Each structure stands twice: as structure tokens, then as C-alpha cells.
Amino acid sequence: MTLDPVTLAVIQNGLRQVASEMDLVHEKTSFSPVISEGFDRSNGIYDRTTGEVVAQGELGLPIFVGVMQFTTQAVIARRRDLEPGDVILINDPYLGGTHLMDVKMVRPFYYRGRLWCYLSNTGHWPDTGGMVPGGFSATATEIVQEGLRLPPVKLVRRGEICQDIIDIVLNNIRVADERIGDIRAQLGALSVGEKRLTQLLDRYGVETVDAAITELKAGSERLMRAHIDSIPDGTYSATAIVDSDGIVDRPLDVVLDMTVSGSDIHFDLSRSSPPCRGPMNSVWATTQSSVYVAMKHIFPDVPINAGCFAPIHIAPPDGTFLYARYPRPVAGCAAEVAQRIMEAVFGAMGQAIPERLFAAPAGTSGNFGLGGYDPEENRHYIMYLFSGGGYGGWWRTDGLTNGCSSVGISKTQPVEILEQHYPIVFDRFALREGSGGAGRHRGGFGVDYQIRLLRGEAKASFLMDHGRVGPPGLLGGSPGAVNQITVSQADVVFSPPHLSKGEGYVLTPGDWIAVKTPGGGGYGPAAERDPAMVERDIARGYYTDVEALRLFTRTRAAAAE
């Protein structure tokens, strides 16, 4: 059946609206600030047979773009007994997942008695048990230490919630009383999706919507192929470095060989480091999704559905830390390793089409977990914070300052909200001056914040990256500043031995932690920077005269003439 262009556009919008409204309900009703403020969640529609993504909400977290279809595929493969009204709960990283904190729900959607698609969503829970509050242990050596691992189980059976499952979950996680709220929010989003999708199918009919999905998929594939076709054929290699795995203080290499051949592109990561002892392993679903998200950053106009992945071929990097198997710990994969994989893609693409690209972004989520007990409110809490950093300079302008992580779309959680929720105060939340890599177009700046504990006792853990080397520049630009963490315990001030990772720092009132996030890489030689822009940056206080002289010598000399 052929569709007129109007119906096609309307159905494309309609499917996206269904997913976006699921996102909205999920966000507004969540108890986890990571979901409600950080948008660390995603909702979508998945193919009834293949589990491939049909549509995903525009405001979902990008890293879930590929992941949720792998989760849905795992559910399809393992649960042959699904019935109308069922909802599956799953967070197993090895079954198409990320880390344990991303808890997914999958609901088969029936239209007039027949399975038509799956509605799935995922939300980052602040805790799923394990050895540290928040789940980001930097020293776990097996997944059992990281938290509760749920295979695909029926949370809802024919519309009836299985209290047994809920009891098991809530008995094994911290601050359980709020999680029931997050479970209801996630279920609520699926119900809303079901209602909206039913309305869409009532209006246009199954046959028309099916035909539109097929056509939209073909359209996305055509567009992605057109982009790839415009990249010169050849093999391009790039390496990105993870500071350490948190256990062994040695860098891990993400080594990418990217081969462009006509309108197909192949990604080979098999020369990367072997599996690591600490939690910086990546599962296969996350590794693939990282490549997808990187491509989406480079070619943002391709509508998301399975079609845009068709020309992208990724060889399973078995035997490396990017293809983790049970029981490897994986807490750092979705937030950190994923961004190193993306950085390798950006690096390789930077060689192929530098005139259309950007230098590396900060590339760390700045995961910071603080768990403790607030005596004044008589409650246990877990604060999970991520922060922005500088984006790389690019062919047109300087990089963005305090941009969200490249796997995210999160806003910084408001300082006021955090101070209301937790017994802390922000001594400082500032732009990190001078942190952008020098270049014709300099990198954007990171942020510089300091949190002090006010009451009770708390434990801090960090899982960040880019503490060893800054985000690289492109075409001769300098790297951005490295990530820095400073801890003050009873007035003893120090940095964690693993630079960007550490855990179990016990804080008492008055102790503080300061974080400086990376700036973005510079684009093009610093000597080519417009002297007027250097003067502007000095006037705005981004660089002192002395710094500017050192970084942009030649342009300063030119300005003096």
C-alpha cells in the first residue's frame, strides 16, 4: 500500500507524540530526581516481531536509543508466555541492558486482540542495592556487588501487580519507600502510551500505520546512507582512553578501526583492552548503542527508527572490555565507557571529515553519589548528581560551555532542589574558567562546584573520567582541561588516587568535595584564533592576560602589531 505524504508525516508525528507523552508522564510523576530533573529515562514503541525501535520520545536519554530495542529483543526471546495486561520488569545488563540502575519495563501492546507492538521504558533508579548507595561502586569486581539483577520477570500479570516481585525488589534496595512511586510512574507511562496508541490506530487503521512504519524506516535508512556515502571511503583509526577501571591504576584503551565503504560503515573495536577487573566494562548492547548515538551526534537529522541503524555494522568485540559477560562489573558502561566509545568514533570521523566535525566534548557524566542519613529529617537519602562539561570547538564556532554529557540531554539539577532534598550546601557552582582547549575555535568550559555536608554522616563515591588526559582537540587544537576531584575530610585535603574514580569517602559535617569538570577540545591551531575573540575572552574573565599570552601567543602578537 502506498501512502500519501501527508498521512505519512502525520503518522510519523503521531507515533513520536505517543512516546513523548509517555516520557512526560514518567518525568512528572517520578520520585527519582535523576528521572524528573535529569531526564534519565526513555520511552518508546518497538516492533512486534523483531523488537526493533519504531519510535522513541524526543526527550528520552540518547544512550537508550539503541539499548531499549536490545532489551525488548531479549524479552521477546525469553518470554514466550506474554499475555494482554502483562508487564515485564528487567535490568539485566547482559540481556540487552546498560547498568543495573537502568530498570526497564516492557509491555506487549494488543490492538483488537492481536499483538501489535511492545511499549518499553527505562528509568534510572537512584539505587538497586549493591555495595555503595547509588550503584556507582568504583571498586566492584563482580556484578553481584553492584546490586540486584532482575531477569525478565512479570511485574504485572494480566493487569494484576505481582506483589511478590515488588516485595523482593523493595527488600533489596535502599530508600525503598520512594521506589514504589517510581514503579507506579513507569507503569503509568506505559498505560498512557497504550491509550494514545489505541487512539492512533483507531483513527488510521492498522494497515495504514504498518505501511507508514515500513516507509519511515526506509526513509531513515536512505538518509543515513546518503550521509555515509558523503564520507570518503577508507579506514580511519582512533583511540580513546579510560583513566582506569577503579581497581588497577592503568588506562584502558578503546581502539576503533572505522571503515567506510560506499554507503555502509563498519566499526571494529577488537583491538581494545581486554576485560577489566573493575566496573568499567561495557555490555554489548551499550557498546552498540554508543556507536549509534555518536552517529546521531554527527548526523542529527536522521529520524530515529531501525532504518537508521541498517547501514551501520559493528563487529562484536569479543575478548575486550567492550563485550562484558557475566560476572564482569559494568556500572561505568552507560555513563562513562559509552562516551569513550563515542569519542573514538568522533576521533575517527574527525580524520575522515574534519571540515564537518568537532573536537571532543568533556565526555564524562561526572557521576557523584552521596548516601547518608539526615538526622533532622529522620530519613536516609541518596543523592545522585551528574554535571556538564565543555563541548569541543567545531568548524563554525567555539564549543558550548557546561553542555550535558554526550550520552545525555540532562539539565543540571537545580542547586536549590538539591539543597532542599539533602543536608548539603553548595559552597560554589561556577564556570570553570580557562578549561576549554585552545584553538581557532576554543573548547567550551567545564563547571567548578563544591558541596559541603551539613548534617549526619554520608558516604561519597565518584565515577567520572578524563582525569588522566583531557578531551582531545581536532586539526591542531589543544585538549580541554582534565577532570579534577578534591576531598576534604576533617580539614585534610587530597585527591583520589584514581583521579576520577573513588568510593567510600566518609563525610562528617563540614567536610566537602570539590569537582572541576573537563573543558572541550579546541578546533584548529590556537595561533589562528581571531585576536578580537581572544580580547573578548579576557574581558569576560575566561582567561587572564598571562594565560591568554601563553595559549594564544601568535594571535596576541598579531593583535599588538
Add this chain to the structure above:
Amino acid sequence: MQGNGGMMAASTAIDLAVHTVMSGPAAGAIAAARIGVQAGYPNLVACDMGGTSFDVSLIAAGEPALSAEKDIAYGVPLRVPLVDIHTIGAGGGSIARITRAGLLQVGPESAGARPGPIAYARGGTAVTVTDANLVLGRLNPDHLTGVEESAPMKTIAAAIHEQIGAPLGLDATAAAAAVLAVTTNQLAHAIRLVSVEKGHDPRDFALFAFGGAGPLHAVEIARELGIPTVMVPRFPGITSGLGCVLAPVRHDFVQSVGQPLADAATAEIDGHFANQAAAGRRLLDQDGAPLAEIVVGYEVDLLFRGQSHVFRVPVTAPGFDPRVVLADFLERYKARFDIELPEMTAILVNLRTTVIGRRAPVDLAIFAPAIDRSRAAQPSGVRQVRFEGEWFDTAIFDRASLGRGVSLAGPAIVEQPDTTVVIDPGATAVVDSLGNLVISVCET
């Protein structure tokens, strides 16, 4: 004018500059609300469409909906109450194109006023919504608002054929109709965002169309959404200006408390509300505008402990009763999200007081034309206009000649210096006692 739909003195605005954000569109919503109330349509979806943007707001029971959770550019949140206006980049100047994926897309890029649509003959070469309207006969090529020359119809048709039609295998007319259909769909989507997605059924509202391009698309949008009635005010192009004349003087106050609702002490909360109300009255005095009456309203923001998005509930003060407020909160929460959270602790986050000084009412009948006892409008001409894939001989009316009480049936076009109203086949229109054109959009 303030973004909350109220006025304040210019001297007060110096200290409260943030309250002027979005004040222009807010004025339009206020005018729509006042006109709607006097015309007997207190529930409106107000749509202001000009050359580059489409602003939608929802008016329930004569009051524009407010939001304290708006973001401006770069996601910067503004936590002061603003008329809840949803803006999308769609206007007469929006550019239509075929994406590399082969899909027809309209906007968000706009040709603006310069170079503007091809029709303006100011050097624009990209097909715009205005150009599509011309090809379909909906706009008069010899009387485009703000343009001296006649539109170059042949150039427009050729461009539409080349840029839109050829890639889709359509002729220029069909391509223009496709552009219009996609535009209508996007505009309807924007309305869904402020209505359906906030729990309102658009069929309970009338569509109030203003701005230069609003009345051109209103009937089709209403049909798409199942909205039964479209209202076009007498002077759609100056509606926002009218809002500034009609708006009350208004001041909003927020006090954060952040404590469990159950622990809230009536005396303390009443005290906060009384202080806010007194501060508001002082500011009204300072503003110095002559007022007919002062109205004070109280609301609270609540959430369940652990959440960060607040939910607003109106309350009575003095005599704040936590138990009554809790019951109301739970009921409203269930109605909005279909989620019940009986085991959670409700937190009282903010106390909000609104102090409104109403000015002497303006009788909008001053805009009404003289009564026309003939009951049937006299067309000034006829032209071919395309509806639903067919050309219709369509009567053209001059708005100025339409007396009170006359009616006309679609297909028809009403022209006036500041806009063009398109009434498709199946719709009928009548001029009400205030001079509004009230269009019944019957289901076809």
C-alpha cells in the same frame, strides 16, 4: 504588561523586570479571554499566528492558564507565573521543503518578512506557507497585507512544483495542498500539547483565531481536532494591543515553606498568606491605577516527598486546613496522572498569592458593526478556491460590510486589511453582537 497577564506600573517593572517576559503573547491571551467571556465562550484555545510563529494558550472559564514551569532559550527555567503559551515555529513565512529522507517538512525555518515568501517578490525563493495559500486561491494575490505589488503567481506555482511537487510526484496544486495539510497538522499538534496532554478535551473549547495568519488556518485546524466553533474577533491584527487595555493590574507572590503538609500550622500559613496579600495591596497602591475592585487568590504547590515536580492546588485563606488540602490534592493528582500514592508523604512546597486589581470593565460592543437586518451577507466577488482536492466557486466578502447578525455559508472567504478568514465548505458563519465572526465547523 507582565507575562502573567496583568499590568504593573512602569516604575514597578524596573524592580521586577523578569515579569515582563512573554508579556506580548500574554496580552493576546487576555484579550481573547475577555472577548470570549462577553461573547459567551469562556473556554477557548487562543491561537495567534503571524509570519514566523504560532502561539497557543488555553483559556478555561474565562481565565488564561498559567504556568510557573516555563523554560526560555537554552533551557533556562523561569519560575515566575506566566500565561502558559506554547510557541512553535510555524507562520505564513515558514519554509516548506522535502527532507533528504524524502519527507515533506514545513518550518521551523522561516523566510520572515525579508526576503519573505516568494509572493512578496523581495527576493525570496523558498516555498512558504503563504505561497501555498496563494496557489490554492485562499489568499488574494492583489491584496497581501503589507505588500504593494501583486503576487507573481506563475513564479510561485513553478517554485512549488519544482521544490515540493516534483520530488513527491505531484502537480503544483496538489503540492500546495500537501504543504497546507502538513501545516494544519503541526498547528493542531501544538494545540494538543496545551490541551489534550494537560487533560483537556479540545472539543470542549472554541478556537479563537487571531494574528495575521490565524484566521486563515483556523477552520481546518478545528476540523482536525474536532473543535466545533471558531471565533475570529473583529480586529484580529490588533488583539494583543487590546489585551493591554483590558488587563487587570496584578501582582504574584511566592513563599517557599518546604514542610510536610500534615505539619502545617493554620495560623502560620494564614499569616504568610496575609503578608503576601498586604504586600500586593501596597503595590497596587503604588501602581496608582484606578481600580473597580481587588481580588485575592491563594494556591499552594505540593508534591510527594522525593519528587521534584510540584502540583498546584487552589486553597482558601484564612482558615488553611491541611486535611482538606490533602484530600483535594490526592483527588486532583489521580485525575491528572491516573496514579495513586497513598503511602507517600505530601510536602507543602510553596504558598502563592495573587492580588488582582480589576479596572472598570470595557464594553467590547464598541467594536460591533451596525445591525444588518437583511440576515444574508452580500459578497463582493467570487474566486476559485481549492478545498479537499476540488476547486469551488467561492464567495468573497469584505469584513467591513458584514453587519451584526448576518450569516454566510462556506465555501467563503472574508477579507479585511489585517487578515483573511477562510471558511471551508460545510462550515457556516454568523456575525455576533460584538462583531466577532463565529464559525460553526460542522463535521463533514
